[in-house]
Amino acid sequence: MALASDLAPCDDLVCRFGKLGTGYGTGRLEVGSGNSGRRPVAYGSNARLHRGLYGLKQAPRAWFHRFSAFLFATGFSCSRIDSSLFVLSKGADLIYLLLYVDDIVVTSNNSVLLNAFISKLSKEFATKDMGSLIYFLGLEEHRTSSGLFISQAKYAHEILQRAKLVDSKPMSTPMVVAHHLSTDGPDFDDPSLYQSLVGSLQYLTITRLDLAHAVSAVSQYMHKPSLCHFQAVKQILRYIKGTLRYGLSFTPSSSCNILAYSDADWAGRPDTQRSISGYAIYLGDNLVSWHSKNNRLCLIQAMNPNTERLPALLSKSSGLVIFFVISR
Incomplete structure (x- = not known):
């Protein structure tokens, strides 16, 4: 050791x-x-x-x-x-x-x-x-005058190399907001490549909150990706090309308040009429937890898709409170 x-x-x-x-x-x-x-x-x-x-x-x-x-x-x-x-x-x-x-x-x-x-x-x-300590499980640690900065720039660059998009033109957003993916369209001829890239992107979301929603969307079609789905993955990768140095910043905070945000895209999947929802939780001034996934039920959609994510959000926040109290 x-x-x-x-x-x-x-x-x-x-x-x-x-x-x-x-x-x-x-x-x-x-x-x-x-x-x-x-x-x-x-x-x-x-x-x-x-x-x-x-x-x-x-x-x-x-x-x-x-x-x-x-x-x-x-x-x-x-x-x-x-x-x-x-x-x-x-x-x-x-x-x-x-x-x-x-x-x-x-x-x-x-x-x-x-x-x-x-x-x-x-x-x-x-x-x-x-x-x-500089590199741990693909996470790069950088010390700054104000705190700690963690990124996965090296890991992200390796994904671009595997996708042969190192010299591609960067995109300003990871996904077009009005574009909803579906099962329509011709199949992609290399599903193993699609699965490998999306799996790597899922690990990249450890430090990239801005990718959580887009990666969650393309992850729904791992079993049978289409050309449209692969184009969505390429847009995510081209966005990463222009934001390679993005990551998480942690600074000392005098506040121990827990603040949580939640949102959903309101039936964003045309095939199932389900929403993709997510949340972000702050402890003081630092982002400590986030998630984006498909809602399990579509019956609540007519009322408000955020209500389904509320129990998970409260559970996660309660877990953070328990961990903080034990730590203290």
């Missing part, structure tokens, strides 16, 4: 990045044999094959159990919102640890507490220094 320390946007906040260096072999793992509880006897050259099929099939689960057990013994608790997020609270001091397979990000407002935890972690798992 590699660790790197660096100062976060706030002067009293320290951030560290970790990565498991030797795979699932690090640490003491108790790996089960399989779903049936039995493992076939292996002879000769078949031994490695049987071990790969039966002996290590539970390795990811065993590794997560091993690492989380260590965190629980140290005093961490698992977040109710995200099972990969762990929180340690000691009075006014906090440590947040985010785990993704063999990558971790640790943040704390107390450098002494964090160093003590890192020292304990190093005794349990092999560690090495990798430098400052």
Whole structure:
């Protein structure tokens, strides 16, 4: 596991990045044999094959159990919102640890507490220094004078390269507002390319709220895309070409108020008469959550499509309140 320390946007906040260096072999793992509880006897050259099929099939689960057990013994608790997020609270001091397979990000407002935890972690798992946290799971971190800026410029450029649109003319909007997609039109001759590009765009919406609605619209036709749908994807990509450096900005805020917005396009899908609705939630001055998707029902459309998204919006906001209260 590699660790790197660096100062976060706030002067009293320290951030560290970790990565498991030797795979699932690090640490003491108790790996089960399989779903049936039995493992076939292996002879000769078949031994490695049987071990790969039966002996290590539970390795990811065993590794997560091993690492989380260590965190629980140290005093961490698992977040109710995200099972990969762990929180340690000691009075006014906090440590947040985010785990993704063999990558971790640790943040704390107390450098002494964090160093003590890192020292304990190093005794349990092999560690090495990798430098400052700059790139994590396709997310680029940039420090500014006012806070933290996160983008996916490199990842977006790779999508443009795959679509062969690096030299294309940029567009000013990701989608024409009055243009509603439908199932009409000739089929696109390379559906795997369509599915690959749209799947990549879905991951790009992690930092690009401006793409959420357009990507949600083209995602409805993954099973059978048409030429019209692919043209819509190309417009999104050409819009990305002109906004490659867009991302999320986080700044220190004295306000802890939660403010949520919701909207819908009123039966924007001609095929089903359903609306595509979405919401955006702010914690203080920072955007922390957003979503865009098809409404499940069309019976409410005659009244107001926003009413269907209200329970999900309230649920998400309540989750943020719970997480904030636990953190405090």
